[in-house]
Amino acid sequence: MSTNVTMPSMGFDMTEGKVARWLKAVGDAVERGETIGEIETEKATVDLSAPVAGVLAQIIVQAGETVPVNTPIAVITAAGEEVQPSAPQGSPGEKQKEGAPPTATTEPEQVRAGDEGKRAAKAGEGGTRVATGQGAPEETAAKEIGKQGELEKQEEGSPATSTVTPTQETGGVGGAAAKPGAPATQQGGDGQGDGRIRISPLARNTAEAEGIDLRSVRGSGPDGRIIQRDIQAAIEARKKVAPMAEPAAAAPPAGKPAPSPAFALPPAAKPAQAPGAPTAPAALVEGEQPLTRMRQAIARRLLESKTTIPHYYLTIEVMMGEAMKLRAQLNAMAAGDADKLSVNDLIVAAAARTLRKFPNVNAYFKGDRIELHAHINVGVAVAVEDGLLTPVLHDVDQKSLKQIAIETKALAARARANKMKPEDLGPGTFTISNLGMYGIDEFAAIINPPESAILAVGAVKATPVVVDDSITVAQVMKATLSADHRIVDGALGARFLQELKKLLENPVNLLLS
């Protein structure tokens, strides 16, 4: 049975989306919920998940292309469905595969195949297989996969997992030279060309249970079979990665009711669907660690942000005395722990209300225009086991302090448990990062594209200050705004911070709507 993967509708007003990149190649095994690609909308880039388990049989819309919401962009067939490596009979795109010019020539073939499928479906065939002379699109695709799998196995060595390779541009159904993940158990002596992963049943089950990506495991058994010890080695290797992650990835200190936003290097609304699954080859030198999927995403997004957004930084000191008092009062009356406010909750509330007054700080830069957002969705950085996530709270300006407190805790819990809901992924319009609990005075965060600013908050410290020409002690917190100079001019950023400071220093206003 085949299942179409369609351009998802991910926003209130999303009409079309762009396939930013494919993370799986035709012929790869996919699991239900596994990230197979990235979709870029006007507001954010979000992971595309496989709706069912199976084999990615066909990529209909290539990376870089934009299609309307609900358009089929790929096809997944059931695992175990035979992928015939026989010679395709005049299947479209086959001849054009080797050294073909980019998508333009092959794409129409794909679309035609898609049309055929639709016609066949209309012809009353319940399933998606049609016994016509030319074969249904899935069969055609399947034959192409097989052939391509053979060709690629001969051409290239190890699979390229995370990069979008040139073969993708040459298009057709081939895709990158990754081994299709179909189980090899029935076909022991099938020789080199079938591209199956050889793995013992025990190893396969253990890998699945532990979330080990088989593409990154080298088999040490007979005929290169992956056996239990290879999986165990991969598990050990992965263990070495986690504890060596940045200190920010540690769990929040006990006793603090709020979640712990960590150092702000947040990828925009990007959850790791398979946390900690290493994608590096097994042959690591001592001292080296594989990059987890999350860390790869973080790396990519941060680099993109720092190299494309003209950052500048403004710092302001906020007297938090009144805010701390109000917090204590409210917490004393709180019904339970879930209701208790953290300092960060106050900052989130204040920032959201301030953003209402400064829509340009709640905007995206879109090349020739600035997109101001109707909603104020604040991303809150949360440290998780292997790195960092920035789940999003929606319409924060509409929420009471209590709601913010409750929802932020739930959100952080979901993020840490890797159980985020689709709406948690975004789209965010502004991000807040707080390293106060680590004693950091101040820091400058990196903007989370495509947002236009990010607020970095330090610790609240007892500090000597001058009030009315005399020295006194105040609870001082430093907040630094990193802003995109293309949208947020210095004066605008400064006024934003001024307003934020005013709200936090007169926090009773946060109780008003």
Place this chain on the structure above:
Amino acid sequence: MADTQMTYRDALKEAMREGLKRDDRVLIMGEEVGVWGGTYAVTRGLYDEFGGKRVIDTPIAEMGIIGVATGAAMGGLKPIAEIMTINFALVAIDQIINNTAKIHSMFGGTMRAPVVIRTAAGWGQLAATHSQSFEAWFAHVPGLIVVMPATPYDAKGLLTEALYSQNPVVFIEHSRLYGEKGMVPQGEFRVPFGKADVKREGKDVTIVTYSRMVHVALSAANELAKEGIEVEVVDLRSLRPVDWETVYGSVRKTHRALVLTEDWMTYGVSAEVAARLGHEVFDYLDAPVERLTQEEVPLPYASNLEKLSFPDDARVMERVKKMLA
């Protein structure tokens, strides 16, 4: 009651003696079992003790031996019919398969044929027609119980159990085990059918085996232990019915299985065990199930060639190491 050391041969004799004493219906019949005391001296002394009506010398007529024994059993006696070697069972196979095994079913349960067919596998320059191992043929047949003990303890226990059984039992000894010594409790005891025995515990690989090959496996296991490889040896004891749970449990633990038998590989006992393992513990296997058996040849007469035809310690060790490579 203390254990004593006893040979396999004597353990069998004890079981029969106890049976003859305990139960008037028990009798022994076969070629040379009486006056001569048995080709392998298993029944020596029983003729003198119990007389010619309880220990009966028959003509060389296997078909007749089994036929008469089956009829006697149907009539209420408990005959132990000895077929000198399992090779000669071929002469009686129609009786064994078509009568002894099926009478219970074909008579709608109203008739039983509880014969104990004692016979011996084995070899020793007896050449092709006298050195075969047909346990698979009998274990293939619904209606028969088939056991093949490896030790004196198992031999006595299983033979006693057979004498209590209401079903036909093909009791396969091994001519090269008759002299094997082992500890056996004094007095009567029974080993149940369909119960395997883990003769040695280990964690790296399971050898599923029976009869003489148990000893080869244990010997190889001791050598392998010196190299840090711990082999678990599962002695099936019963070939029909098989204690599958013990076998599966062992392979679930070790993830690797080697089936070691003295019969031929093709369609042999190892085929059944391997198929079952592949089906039942598939998810626990870290390697395909291996089979090591007699070479696929009619057994040669020359003793050097004979030795090459069977798995020995060295070959078992080699195979186990290959499995763990």
